[in-house]
Amino acid sequence: MKRSRIAGVAGASLAAALLTTDILFANPQFGSHSPGNLLTFPTGFTQAEIARILQHGPWPPALQRDPSNRVSGEPEAIAFGKTLFFETRLSGNGKSSCATCHLPGLHFTDGKKRGEGFVELDRNTPGLLNVRLNRWFGWDGAADSLWAQSVRPIVDKREMAASTTHVGKLVRDDAKLADAYRKAFGMGPQSDDDLVTVNAGKALAAFQETLVTPRTSFDDFRDALERGDAEAAKRYPAAAQRGLKTFVGKGNCFVCHFGPNFTNGEFGDIGIPFFAAAGRVDPGRYGGIQKLLESRANLLSTFSDDAARSSAAGTRHVSLEHRNWGEFRVPSLRNAANTAPYMHNGHLATLGDVVRYYSNLNEDRLHADGEKILRPLRLSEAEIADLVAFLESL
Amino acid sequence: MNLRCALSAIFLAPSAVLACVPALPGAKVVESSRFAVAYRTQPERIAVGRHFTVDLAVCSKDGTPPPESVRVDAHMPEHRHGMNYKARVVPAAGGHYRADGLMFHMPGRWEFIFDVRSAGKTDRLTQSQVLD
Numbered sequence: 001m002k003r004s005r006i007a008g009v010a011g012a013s014l015a016a017a018l019l020t021t022d023i024l025f026a027n028p029q030f031g032s033h034s035p036g037n038l039l040t041f042p043t044g045f046t047q048a049e050i051a052r053i054l055q056h057g058p059w060p061p062a063l064q065r066d067p068s069n070r071v072s073g074e075p076e077a078i079a080f081g082k083t084l085f086f087e088t089r090l091s092g093n094g095k096s097s098c099a100t101c102h103l104p105g106l107h108f109t110d111g112k113k114r115g116e117g118f119v120e121l122d123r124n125t126p127g128l129l130n131v132r133l134n135r136w137f138g139w140d141g142a143a144d145s146l147w148a149q150s151v152r153p154i155v156d157k158r159e160m161a162a163s164t165t166h167v168g169k170l171v172r173d174d175a176k177l178a179d180a181y182r183k184a185f186g187m188g189p190q191s192d193d194d195l196v197t198v199n200a201g202k203a204l205a206a207f208q209e210t211l212v213t214p215r216t217s218f219d220d221f222r223d224a225l226e227r228g229d230a231e232a233a234k235r236y237p238a239a240a241q242r243g244l245k246t247f248v249g250k251g252n253c254f255v256c257h258f259g260p261n262f263t264n265g266e267f268g269d270i271g272i273p274f275f276a277a278a279g280r281v282d283p284g285r286y287g288g289i290q291k292l293l294e295s296r297a298n299l300l301s302t303f304s305d306d307a308a309r310s311s312a313a314g315t316r317h318v319s320l321e322h323r324n325w326g327e328f329r330v331p332s333l334r335n336a337a338n339t340a341p342y343m344h345n346g347h348l349a350t351l352g353d354v355v356r357y358y359s360n361l362n363e364d365r366l367h368a369d370g371e372k373i374l375r376p377l378r379l380s381e382a383e384i385a386d387l388v389a390f391l392e393s394l
Numbered sequence: 395m396n397l398r399c400a401l402s403a404i405f406l407a408p409s410a411v412l413a414c415v416p417a418l419p420g421a422k423v424v425e426s427s428r429f430a431v432a433y434r435t436q437p438e439r440i441a442v443g444r445h446f447t448v449d450l451a452v453c454s455k456d457g458t459p460p461p462e463s464v465r466v467d468a469h470m471p472e473h474r475h476g477m478n479y480k481a482r483v484v485p486a487a488g489g490h491y492r493a494d495g496l497m498f499h500m501p502g503r504w505e506f507i508f509d510v511r512s513a514g515k516t517d518r519l520t521q522s523q524v525l526d
Contacts, residue, residue, distance in 0.1 A: 051526065135443075255500050264443050266478055266499040313445045317479040317495030373473050 045245060050225055052248040057222040060212055061133070061260050068312075069147050069202045070305040072209060077184040081207030083177070084200055089170055090154055092161035098153070098204065101125045107338040108211065113346030117159035122276035124346035127339045130332055132209040135265040135314060139328045139344045140288025144315045145304070146205035148297045151197055167200055168193030194296075198303045213335045218244075218393045236393070242383075243390025251358075251377055251387070262333035262394060267324065270358075270374060271365035272343050274326040284344070285327035289320045337392040351388045359384060416451030416489065426517040428458040429510045433521075442501050442525055448481070450491040450508070458512060465509040466493035468523075470502055501525045 045053065071077030084090060085098045101115055102108040108128035110116070115125040123139050131137070137149035153159040154167060171177045172189045181196075182188045184203050189196045221236035221244075223229075247253045258264040267285040276282040292315065297303045299312035306312065328344040342348045348357055359379040366374060379387070416423065416432035423432045432451045440446050452461050464483050469476040481493040498504050508519040 255502060258442055258501060264499050266443075313495055314479065314497075317445075317482065317497075319478060319480040321476075321478075323475065 044241075045225075045248075049245065049248045052254055053222055053244065054226055055259060056254070056262060057219055057226075057260050059215055059219045059222075059260050063132070063209075063212075066132070066146065066205065066209070067306040067308075067310060068145050068299055068304040069205055071184055071199075071202050071206050074184065074206060076180075077203045077206035078210055079207075080177075080180040080184040081203035081205065083180055084204050085207055087177075089174075090160060090162055090167060090200075092163070092166065096160055098150075101153075101159075102128050107335060109339050111340070113341050115159075117153075117156070118161055119158050121158060122282050123344050124341065126331075127335070128208050129211050129213045129335055130261055131211065132205075133261045133265075133332070134329075136267075136288075136329060138288065140284050140291070141267060141329055142288040142291035143295070144292060144299045144312070146208060147198065147201040148295065148303075149201075150204035150208070151201035151297065154197070154200075164193040164197040168196040171196050171200060195303075198297055201297075216334075216394055218390075237389060239386045239389035240393040241390075243386035243388065246377075246379070246383060246387050247390055252373060255373065256330045257333050263330045265330070267327035267329050269323070269326045269328075269366060271362060272328070272345065272347055273365075274345075276345075282344075283325055285329075286320065286322075286324040289318055289324060292318065293320075333391060334394050336394060351391050352384060355379065355384045355387045355391075414453045414455045416453045418449060418451040418490070421449075421451065422521060424506075424508065424519045424521045426510070426519050428455050428512065428515075428517050429453065429461070429519065430455065431508045431510065431519050433506070433508070440498055440523065440525060443497065443499055445479070445495060445497045448493040448496060448506075450483075450493065452489050452491065452510060454512065460489070461510045461512050463509075463511045464491050465507075465511075466491075466496070467507040467509070468496060468498065468504050469507065470500065470504055472503060473500070498523075498525055 066072040085102075088094055088097045088100075090097060096117070101110045101117070102125065103110055110125045112125065114123060115121040126139070132146060134146070135141075135144075137143040137146060138152070143149035143152060154162050155164060168189065168191075171181055172191075178189055181199070181203075184206075185199055189199075217236055218240070221233055221241075224232035224236075247257075256264055256266075256268055269284075274282045274284055292298055295301070299306065299315045300309060304312065309316075336342075337351060340350060342351070342354050348354050359377045361374060361376040363374070363376070414430045416430055418432040418434055421432035421434040423430055425431070430453050434449045436447045436449060448466055450464065450466070452464060454460055464485070466481045466483055467476060477497060478499060479495050479497050481496045483491050483493045485491050502525060504523045504525060506521045506523060508521075510517045510519065
């Protein structure tokens with residue numbers, strides 16, 4: 001869950017349909033409008049482009065409780081989850097907590113190329129802002145809920161290296177934690193270690209659900225377009241507008257980075273090397289689906305509080321395909337400027353590097369059965385700067 | 395085309411279709427030489443990244459045995475990839491079926507694929523669907 005693969009997909013097929021015009025800042029007639037009537041709103045964007053832009057909002061989206069987590073949105077659970085998030089005793093050696101790698105001061109990332117637990121990890125540490133909006137969790141989507149994902153690093157030997165036995169004992173034996181558990185779940189910690197650990201995950205999830213990025217200058221521009229408010233729209237910097245035009249136009253970035261959270265929530269292979277180390281491959285989504293289906297704590301399990309399993313459609317229907325090898329989750333672009341480095345393995349240091357990666361994309365590195373709309377964008381330096389300006393506005 | 399041929403085109407050809415009209419109000423219809431498949435999505439307007447279901451009604455044309463199986467899938471021809479999810483098709487009475495678990499995870503042109511198997515052969519019927 002880390003920002004990476006910023007510019008989404010390159011290519012031509014859809015871009016050809018999006019006829020370009022002068023952009024907003026260059027249009028001296030920009031001004032008169034019929035509020036709310038996009039068809040007569042004279043921006044420099046085409047109507048198709050405006051329609052695309054509007055699909056990336058409004059922000060923040062209406063937030064819904066997670067039906068698989070009965071304490072989602074509950075203040076007592078949020079408070080308990082916040083305590084656990086900073087609790088170093090959750091780790092096997094008592095020295096690291098969730099916040100050791102997800103530092104609040106670094107937008108809940110660690111700023112490192114790859115995460116570091118007891119060993120250096122294969123992947124970049126994901127940020128947690130807006131994490132509640134994910135469909136899948138982790139770079140490989142091995143978890144289908146935020147609460148299951150929250151348990152994973154605690155019991156992973158490479159990361160916090162604890163066990164469910166350790167977590168169960170800690171929560172039962174510590175009076176303050178046991179009391180917070182009781183307030184959150186309406187009963188004291190049970191003797192079942194797995195259940196206590198999963199509930200700790202649900203409290204952690206409830207806390208992380210509160211981590212949402214604020215509105216941005218892009219959101220103000222997007223809403224101005226929707227209202228037909230030319231004066232407000234003018235305040236969005238010209239460079240960002242030009243970058244946005246590339247994003248919804250010839251860059252085709254929106255195809256994957258779609259919607260208010262700038263991700264379609266799925267997976268893609270964009271040719272980033274997936275050798276985690278010499279002779280060792282990171283299987284990406286392929287391994288993630290295998291882990292998901294083997295998990296004793298997925299949304300089809302008895303740990304889910306969604307009796308109807310209405311939230312489990314993805315898990316029930318997910319399909320394991322050969323093309324999933326080397327696919328990684330499409331990250332949100334919101335707050336991307338603050339979550340460097342990028343890509344699943346922290347391969348690229350800056351947003352400029354990311355845009356250049358897509359601009360010079362090496363098609364030979366893409367899977368033969370991978371995404372076929374990926375093409376080198378061949379952007380000029382000015383276009384790269386504009387696209388970065390747009391990304392920085394999210 | 396003389397008058398007789400024109401009348402044939404108007405009345406005879408439709409009569410063959412009328413003999414095989416799947417009963418599904420408001421549905422789109424796609425046909426092969428052996429089957430007509432009517433389908434309707436729920437919700438009617440498919441949203442990017444949201445699961446949806448497809449209700450189907452299948453009828454066999456002249457002399458074709460009823461379907462032994464119906465499979466529903468979709469792909470993006472220009473992208474050369476399919477969905478990330480496998481639909482489950484459950485038969486109901488009267489040649490009706492419901493497929494659930496579909497999701498179109500990108501905007502663009504998708505193509506529905508309906509595979510209808512009968513008498514040892516599979517007819518593949520396709521229909522484009524563009525998501526804005």
